[in-house]
Amino acid sequence: MLAGKHIALYVTGGIAAYKAASLVRELIRRGAEVRVAETEGATAFVTPLTFQVLSKHVVYTDRFKQEDAAEVAHIALADWTDIAIIAPATADVIGKLANGIADDFVTTALLATVAPKYIAPAMNVHMLANSAVARNLAQLQQDGFDVIDPAVGFLAEGYSGKGRLPEPHEIADYVAHKSNPQQLPLQGKKVIITAGGTRERLDPVRFIGNDSSGKMGYALAEAARDLGAEVILISAKTNLSAPTGIMLISVETAAQMSQAVQAQFKTAAIVIMAAAVSDYRPKQVAKEKIKKTAVTLTLELEKTPDILATLGQNKQQQYLIGFAAxxxxxxxxxxxxxxxxxxxxxxxxxxxxxxxxxxxxxxKVTIFRPNQGPLDLPLADKHVIAREILAQAVEDLKLN
Known part of the structure; x- marks a missing residue:
């Protein structure tokens, strides 16, 4: 969906600039023509030569340097642009753009750009939470910038938090589906997806759980997002970062997951129960850690809510997908x-x-539907499986 697009990539001076090189390749792989501009700070992390080799174009770094005497470089780039992406976007550049400051090539060219602009902030979690940065990002959204939500994960400072630049393929996916809404069969539809393995507490330090990683549910969330859906991802604890462009609701227990799903269910078009939900929970949860005193330990368990069955009984327009592991x-x-x-x-x-x-x-899955024969999907990456599952659902709903 990016084939033939002229994309101007603006790289600013943060450690995440190293990912911009991969983003150039990802955009070109999808058929786009890419030109790159760097701030002075960005060149300290990735040289202009790197981007020149990858993009096959001269890299813009100096607003006073004119490669072609017949044109003004920053205006020429702005006029050439179909899509502008600022990735990574530092707090410094965010502040300048929000206040109309144009003191280098990047900010000057962006001030002249009328094409859609996507900005991907990347910085320390505390900087991101600063009221000035939040105010500037809000101003940019009001001015028409599309802000790509930063990811949560391990930061350069050595601890985890929100502020990581999303992976290049995630940025490309986000821009692609935002740029082509009329081609997307789930545009305007709400899709609820559950993911991960729920946990049922035995005591403050122990729980009954399972080995689910959440990868299938998160892949489904990305696939639904790329088809234009408003995605609500209701996830038990995983080690995965939330995909960009979706709403993440974190839960722990089956009861919490049931409550979260029910709160969103009425207005959903599709509900996908990909989570591995615990079937049983301890009837009594110890308030203190259970000590190892007896040779054996007997636990009395009770059933957890059957979320899928409840949804099946109450569904109206919703298309309901369950998993059988x-x-x-x-x-x-x-x-x-x-x-x-x-x-x-x-x-x-x-x-x-x-x-x-x-x-x-x-x-490797088999799809079962009423009044249809089983559909076997061969072994493939979970993202491929996710896209095929949603393609079958779209076909059933005749949304394509």
Whole structure:
């Protein structure tokens, strides 16, 4: 969806500038023509020669340097641009743009750019939370900039927080789907996706859980976002960063996940229950750590809410997708679940397969739907599987 687009990439002086080189390649891989401009600070992290070799164009760094005497460089670049991306965007440049300051090539060219502008802030978590930065970002949004939400993760300072530049493919995905809304079958539709493995507390330090990594649910969230959906990702604890452009709701227990899903369910078009939800929880949760005193320990468990069944009973316009993670009798259990839960689709997989179970990046699934034969999807990356699952749902809903 970026094929043939003229994209101007503006790189500013933060450590995340190293990712901009990969972003150039990603945009070119998708068919775009890319030209790069750097602030003086950015050149300390990545040389202009690097971007010149990757983009096959001269890199702009000096507003007073004119490669062609017949044109004004910063105006020529602004007029050439179909899409402008500022990545990474430092607090310094954000402040300048928000206040109309044009004191170098980057800010001068952007002030002259009338094409859509996407800005990807990247900085320390405390800088990002500073009221001045928040005020400047709000002003840029009001001025028409599309702000790409920073990711949460390990920062250059040695601790985790919000402020990381999203990965290059995530930025490209975000820009692509924002730039082509009329081509997206889920535009204007709300999609709820659950992910990760819920935890049920035994005591303050122990819980009953499972091995789910959340990778399948997060891949589905990205795929739904790329089809134009408003995505609500309801996630139990994972080690994954939230995809850009989605709303993340964090939960721990099955009850919390049920409550979060119910709160969003009424206005949803599609609900995908990809989370591995605990079937049982301790009937009593110890207030203090359970000490190792007896030779054996007996736990009394009770059932957790059956979220999928409840949704199936109450659905109206919603298209409901459930997952069946099994180790035997896959087809029998999946067909039974499809009927019992009143789902529109069950995605079944054999989690005993080391390439298609928990904590891996690939999956091999079979899709079951009422009055249709099973559809086998071969072993593939979970992002590929996610796109195919949503393609089948879109086809069923005749949204394409």
């Amino acid at each position: 099994e180790t035997q009798n896959i087809a029998e259990y999946a067909q039974g679940k499809l009927t019992a839960k009143k789902a529109n689709m069950i995605v079944a997989n054999d989690v005993s397969n080391r390439n298609a179970g928990f904590n891996v990046s690939t999956n």
